Amino acid sequence: MTKIVILTGAGVSAESGLGTFRDKGGLWSRYDLNEVATPEGFARNPALVHEFYNARRRNCLESAPNAAHHALARLEKDYPGEVLIVTQNVDDLHERAGSRAVWHMHGALSGALCAACGHRWAAPVEMQAAAPCPACAAPATRPDIVWFGEMPYHMEAIWDALRAADLFVAIGTSGNVYPAAAFAQDAARAGAETLELNLEPSDTVSDFDAARHGPASRIVPEWVAEMLARP
Structure with a gap:
């Protein structure tokens, strides 16, 4: 293998204490996604949206990478070919574990975006709807997150990477959100091996x-060890 493209989803970070959409009693279950994860919801109640993402940002800052994140960073460092992580996650746990080639297709909690002019900057821990944009001063600050109904980031580059991959691996994903749900088929059509x-x-x-199925903190390090042990 010379080029590995890895898609990671919420299951990679769940063992670090970051909840998935399906967690009962978790952060997601206390909010209506139509109100906090859509452009329309932001237009109706930006303060509520910021409340939700401020809570997620604090949750992320209090969390630490787990064994799966560290194993993927080791793979990137020690594998003789190319390793690219495309993540659906908006946390920075891959980077904090040491991964460098990471594309955030759904944006990042660490980023702020002006809904008026498109300017981007580093997000403070607590964001406010009335905070002025550093570039245009409009009170239109939003999280730099891809919401439902918006186009994920880096898509042209991601499709190109999938079609150039020798191995595509999906880790911790539900397989029910497009376009990511189509990545395995697309990579396979281009000749890649595929692994879940x-x-x-x-x-x-x-x-x-x-x-292979099981907790990410167990099965991902096992797989990485096998890859690195190959002659």
């Missing part, structure tokens, strides 16, 4: 050549 590493079979497990 997930807590349980995803909705698209049949798209993969092979699958």
Whole structure:
């Protein structure tokens, strides 16, 4: 193998204390996603949206990378080929574990975006709806997060990377959110081997050549060790 493209989802960070959409009693369950994760919700009540993402940002800052994050950083460092992580996660745990080639297709909690002029800057821990944009001064500050109904970031580059990959691996993803749910099929059509590493079979497990299931903190380090032990 010379080029590995890895898609990571919420299951990679769940063991670090960052909840998934399906967690009962977690942060997501206390909010209506239509109100906090859509452009329309932000237009209706920007203060509520900032409340939600401020809580997620604090949660992220209090969390630490787990064994899966560290294993992927080790793979990037020691694998003789190219390793790219495309993540659906908005946390920075991959980077804090040491990964450098990370593309955040859904944005990042660490970023702020002006809804008026498109300027981007580093987000403070607590963001406010009335905070002025550093570039245009408009009170239109929003999290630099891709919401439902918006186009994920880096898509042209991601499709190119998938079609150049020798191995595509999906880790901790549900397989029910597009366009990421189509990544395995797209990579396979271009000739890549495909592997799913997930807590349980995803909705698209049949798209993969092979699958392993269990906690990410166990199965990802095991897989990385096998890859690095190959002659």
